[in-house]
Amino acid sequence: MKLTINQLSFSYAAIPILKNIELEVGLGEMLSIVGPNGSGKSTLLKCINRILKTKQKTVLIDGQDANKLTIKQLSMLMGYVPQSSTSTFPFTVFDVVLMGRKPYIHWNIGERDNEIVAEMLDLLGIGHLAMRHFNELSGGEQQKVIIARALAQQPKLLLLDEPTSSLDIKHQLEILCMLKSLALSKERSVIVSMHDLNLASRFSDRMLMLKDGCIYASGTPEKVVNAENIEAIYGIKANVSTSFVGKPQVTPLLNEADYFLNGKLSPLIEQKH
């Protein structure tokens, strides 16, 4: 499956969030979207998944307008993992992952659905949590459950909104490695929004850098992650070196005096003394 975004713009009320986004993602690719808070990363993912409605012919799947598909058809093509998930009422992990089979089932679940759920739990290494309650799990475990649910939809495209933001480094790596291997299997593509530039550059084939709802830069991590771009979109000076694994690595440079002594905090500190 090939995803094409064609002149996509989106506004909440009258406030434009996305402006003229153009993008192509082929099968087996892992694309990361980076950019400051409020730059439109989540909105872009939601537009692709039609959680937010877009104009005709802005999101194309294999050249066909996604707006022509029903949301059920769309849910068999795309899986979505939101930033954080809670369930109002208690569900077991098994039940939550089973929800991913919703597009395929009507009332009774078949053997096949059970098998797929078990497979996904196994794939993510959370089989031992199957009968636990979703809301009782840690953030990292919950994230894996939601990814398992998205995979149970058997999608061609996986959309993840900051899947690693609230996780410790071990879980971050586990989840990104897993996403990378899903993309490498050439059966699906992965689009993931992230804050951590180092992880993004390490794991993605291509990166998309957003600023104020526009694409500021896109291409390979080597092309996107450089000192000029980082200063332009974050307003931070940084040194970009080549990391141990040969990918761009960002070290922010601080004029510490700006942050700690002459910054806005100093009057407060003085008052305290």
Add this chain to the structure above:
Amino acid sequence: MTTKAELTKLYNRGKKRKLLAISFVFLAVIITIIVSVSYGAGSPRLPEAFQVILSRTFPFLNLDPGSALAQTIIWDIRLPRIVLALIAGAGLAAAGVTMQGVLRNPLVSSYVLGISAAAGFGAALAIVFGIGVLSFLGGYLVIGNAFIFCLFAMIIVYSIARIRGMSSETVILAGVAVGFLFSALLSLIQYISPQDKAVSAIVFWLLGGLYSATWDKILICLPIVAMTMVLMMTQSWNINIMSMGEDVATSLGVNSKRVLTINMLLETIATASIIAFTGIIGFVDLIAPHIARMLLGSDHRYLIPCSIGVGAFMLLASDTVARLIIMPTELPVGIITSLLGVPFFIYLLTSKRRKTFG
């Protein structure tokens, strides 16, 4: 590592446990029916009750139907009341559980959505002024009016929520606002009503009760409530998924606005066709779903049937107690539902059943 076979086995075991919980609840319902039909004003006890019910249900067997008095007490007084209690409890609980589910809020009930207040206002209007939207119904004036005003309230809530995009918050807030509006109008009617008799009739209606049960009313009520309950059960998967939020529902192919609208309509029809006949019976629709959730979790495929059982049990048990506790007179059922239900609910809430309630 857990294997697939083990996982499937675990899941199936969970399913069996849920079915067991449901059977347990329905067994409790059956026992309550037997107790309820055997006791009350008048002499007939269980044997006479069986005799009457068997001979009436299977007239072709030519069984001895027993004395005329026993027949009247069992068949025309106790049984319709039991059946109406079961229908009302079941229907209210089903409406409660589906609306709590789609609105993702454990506090939702027909009170919160303004339906109860609207029914009260409609009934009061009919009692005091004899004004009925369906005045040709004659004896059914109060019932018809209460029903119509429930639907009317739903339409107002729906229209308001629609403007703001049908989110669960807007539905709840609009419901609360509409509820207050109808409560105020109800108070106004009571305040300006010229006759004390009418005011006490209103108060009596608002307390709710099953004393006026007849087979005629059941014949109207049962098909509507049964049909809405079946339709609610077909929504089980959608409601499960709504519990994860509207965005996720969309990404799983569920149109949350449509699901919300369908369920609002079903809930209103079920609730309206019950409380129009019984007066306002609260608490069951709020608490029965929670008790059911504690018994078997939140999967609506099992939760809706279980809530239906719990609701039917709660209302019939309460009504039986209300009928028997100060014989020969009786207490309003609403009082008993809360007096018995609240301590039981607090017990469940505080006991260490963390596993089954999130």
